Amino acid sequence: MIMLFYIAAAVAVISTVAVILQTNIVHALIYLILSLLAVAVVFYVLGAPFAAVLEAIVYAGAIMVLFLFVIMMLNMGQQSLDQERSWMGPRVWIVPSILAAVLLAQLLTVMSQYNYELSPTKVDVMEVSALLFGPYVLAVELASILLLAGLVAAYHLAKK
Amino acid sequence: MTFEVGSGLSIAVILTTVIVVAAMLIWVERRLLGFWQDRLGPNRVGYFGLLQVVADMIKIFTKEDWIPPFADKFSFVLAPAIIMSVILLSFSVVPFAPGVGVVDSNIGVLFVLAMASLGAYSVMLAGLSSDNKYALLGALRAAAQMVSYEVFMGISILGVVALSGSFNLREIVLAQTDGWYIIPQFIGFVIFLIAGVAESHRLPFDIPEAEQEICAGYHTEYSGMKFGMFFVGEYLGLVLISSLITVLFFGGWLGPSFLPPIIWFVLKASAFIAFFILMRAALPRPRYDQLMTYGWLFLLPVSLVNLLVTGVIILSTQ
Amino acid sequence: MLTLVKDTLTSQVVTLWRVFAHLWVKADTVEYPDVQPYMFPRWRGRIILSRDPDGEERCVACNLCAVACPVDCIALQKTEDEEGRWYPEFFRINFSRCIMCGFCEEACPTNAIQLTPDFEMAEYVRQDMVWEKEDLLIDGTGKYHDYNFYRVAGKKIGGKDKGEAQNEAVPVNVRSLLP
Numbered sequence: 001m002i003m004l005f006y007i008a009a010a011v012a013v014i015s016t017v018a019v020i021l022q023t024n025i026v027h028a029l030i031y032l033i034l035s036l037l038a039v040a041v042v043f044y045v046l047g048a049p050f051a052a053v054l055e056a057i058v059y060a061g062a063i064m065v066l067f068l069f070v071i072m073m074l075n076m077g078q079q080s081l082d083q084e085r086s087w088m089g090p091r092v093w094i095v096p097s098i099l100a101a102v103l104l105a106q107l108l109t110v111m112s113q114y115n116y117e118l119s120p121t122k123v124d125v126m127e128v129s130a131l132l133f134g135p136y137v138l139a140v141e142l143a144s145i146l147l148l149a150g151l152v153a154a155y156h157l158a159k160k
Numbered sequence: 161m162t163f164e165v166g167s168g169l170s171i172a173v174i175l176t177t178v179i180v181v182a183a184m185l186i187w188v189e190r191r192l193l194g195f196w197q198d199r200l201g202p203n204r205v206g207y208f209g210l211l212q213v214v215a216d217m218i219k220i221f222t223k224e225d226w227i228p229p230f231a232d233k234f235s236f237v238l239a240p241a242i243i244m245s246v247i248l249l250s251f252s253v254v255p256f257a258p259g260v261g262v263v264d265s266n267i268g269v270l271f272v273l274a275m276a277s278l279g280a281y282s283v284m285l286a287g288l289s290s291d292n293k294y295a296l297l298g299a300l301r302a303a304a305q306m307v308s309y310e311v312f313m314g315i316s317i318l319g320v321v322a323l324s325g326s327f328n329l330r331e332i333v334l335a336q337t338d339g340w341y342i343i344p345q346f347i348g349f350v351i352f353l354i355a356g357v358a359e360s361h362r363l364p365f366d367i368p369e370a371e372q373e374i375c376a377g378y379h380t381e382y383s384g385m386k387f388g389m390f391f392v393g394e395y396l397g398l399v400l401i402s403s404l405i406t407v408l409f410f411g412g413w414l415g416p417s418f419l420p421p422i423i424w425f426v427l428k429a430s431a432f433i434a435f436f437i438l439m440r441a442a443l444p445r446p447r448y449d450q451l452m453t454y455g456w457l458f459l460l461p462v463s464l465v466n467l468l469v470t471g472v473i474i475l476s477t478q
Numbered sequence: 479m480l481t482l483v484k485d486t487l488t489s490q491v492v493t494l495w496r497v498f499a500h501l502w503v504k505a506d507t508v509e510y511p512d513v514q515p516y517m518f519p520r521w522r523g524r525i526i527l528s529r530d531p532d533g534e535e536r537c538v539a540c541n542l543c544a545v546a547c548p549v550d551c552i553a554l555q556k557t558e559d560e561e562g563r564w565y566p567e568f569f570r571i572n573f574s575r576c577i578m579c580g581f582c583e584e585a586c587p588t589n590a591i592q593l594t595p596d597f598e599m600a601e602y603v604r605q606d607m608v609w610e611k612e613d614l615l616i617d618g619t620g621k622y623h624d625y626n627f628y629r630v631a632g633k634k635i636g637g638k639d640k641g642e643a644q645n646e647a648v649p650v651n652v653r654s655l656l657p
Binding site: 194195196197198199200201351438439441443 | 490493494497498500501503504505506507508533
């Protein structure tokens with residue numbers, strides 16, 4: 001089980017790096033989807049099947065589809081590929097690499113100080129729902145009001 | 161090796177059966193369409209044309225597997241693989257009979273929805289990588305259609321989930337021992353049926369591949385076995401939707417005990433496959449904007465009201 | 479919205495049922511190479527040249543069929559025998575061009591050129607689609623059994639002088655003063 005976690009985590013990390021390094025935007029998007037699916041597997045292994053499947057449905061299945069939809073409309077050709085390549089020069093990497101290195105160092109120190117025992121507790125759909133409509137009901141209702149506003153706005157825009 | 165849920169034998173048997181059935185559907189569909197259109201259909205190869213599938217397979221395997229030079233090879237090759245694998249993965253949570261199945265998952269319904277939403281990538285990548293205007297138009301239509309109808313599909317299932325109190329498809333079947341969910345969830349069934357047809361983009365909702373308007377839509381540039389994967393994938397989707405309707409609304413393998421459970425499942429699923437083929441024979445294709453209007457202005461409110469009423473009834477009877 | 483629901487529930491369901499009921503309707507098609515379909519006598523298929531009841535060629539090489547042909551697939555050359563009877567020296571139909579419109583049959587004053595119910599006209603070699611008079615000419619009278627052009631026409635040929643045709647008066651002698 002723990003091996004599955006490490007494999008999925010490695011896939012997620014590698015594909016995320018590939019997202020950054022890819023110059024072809026469609027390929028980058030495919031790697032991003034792969035990364036999200038790998039994260040879903042990580043959730044599943046850690047005992048949160050509901051979160052895993054929602055990750056697959058909402059992020060990989062719906063939001064990324066919209067990304068791809070927009071890319072289809074934009075007609076990215078060889079020109080955008082060359083532009084992307086020209087942006088990927090070595091000088092661009094300096095600042096982000098330093099920042100990422102700092103973050104990584106922090107993460108490593110935190111992880112080395114605390115010795116977590118990985119013991120997944122299974123959180124089922126029922127418990128998630130009970131929490132959502134119990135202690136967190138206010139947040140859920142606020143989010144739903146936000147979504148309703150979005151829905152009304154979309155309806156208004158589509159009416160025109 | 162024993163034949164039980166999740167054993168290697170059971171997985172192998174289910175995989176081969178599902179793929180062979182999907183391939184045989186090519187012949188079944190053409191034959192049934194023939195009968196409904198006062199024709200005979202393919203009947204030359206073997207008895208009643210039964211070997212037509214073999215002939216088709218030989219043809220499709222020996223065809224030139226052509227990748228256009230202007231296509232994006234990575235996505236082009238990936239696309240047909242996605243649809244086949246995604247639909248075959250969905251079959252893993254379908255409970256065919258007691259003891260027959262691949263996985264007994266607690267999130268079966270959600271898994272099917274997740275796989276259905278991933279299936280949209282196949283169509284979109286195929287259209288986008290082909291670098292062809294018909295393919296692109298087909299992919300645009302497919303993306304909008306699949307993302308929209310996924311929503312209604314999910315909401316229409318929620319009534320069943322609320323009634324049975326489980327996302328596990330096997331438990332949903334067992335919860336229907338007292339009565340099939342077709343009766344309390346008739347509206348949910350109709351919406352699921354319509355959304356299922358749209359999701360597997362079969363006629364009358366084959367707008368992404370409407371031959372008369374946009375050639376073959378997203379698989380215009382495909383040939384050989386890559387096209388074959390799309391083709392068989394469509395029939396696999398048909399089998400999947402029929403199985404899901406059987407499981408969710410018609411009691412799965414449940415039935416009078418003079419026939420074994422698996423036969424009941426096959427009978428019910430076959431009836432729905434035949435119904436889908438009948439829809440293809442009878443109904444004309446709507447326009448793209450009509451499909452969208454119909455979905456968002458009619459199916460969405462109705463499915464939400466259905467879910468609300470179901471919830472109220474469940475709470476009031478508890 | 480209500481009309482939409484009504485359309486969905488009635489029209490579509492009725493359509494589905496009507497198409498389903500066709501399961502019990504006999505197929506209109508026949509298994510062609512094994513079972514020959516019934517062809518109507520007036521079917522416009524392969525073109526033939528017929529003969530009159532006496533066994534002579536009906537065609538008088540008037541060229542009306544070639545003129546009427548919209549795709550110009552008919553070619554012929556007129557000639558005469560020693561008795562003054564007209565007939566085509568050659569008569570050529572290019573079936574790879576022919577559209578089976580039947581205009582030639584309608585134009586023909588002697589019922590010589592006729593379209594038949596034979597539709598199996600495929601050939602492996604394109605040159606074989608060009609048919610000469612020997613190929614086109616049949617031994618029978620085709621669709622019109624009694625018609626003989628020279629027997630009703632006033633033209634003088636060997637064995638039939640002017641005024642001897644059916645329903646034809648003897649020619650007026652313009653040099654005579656008698657009534």
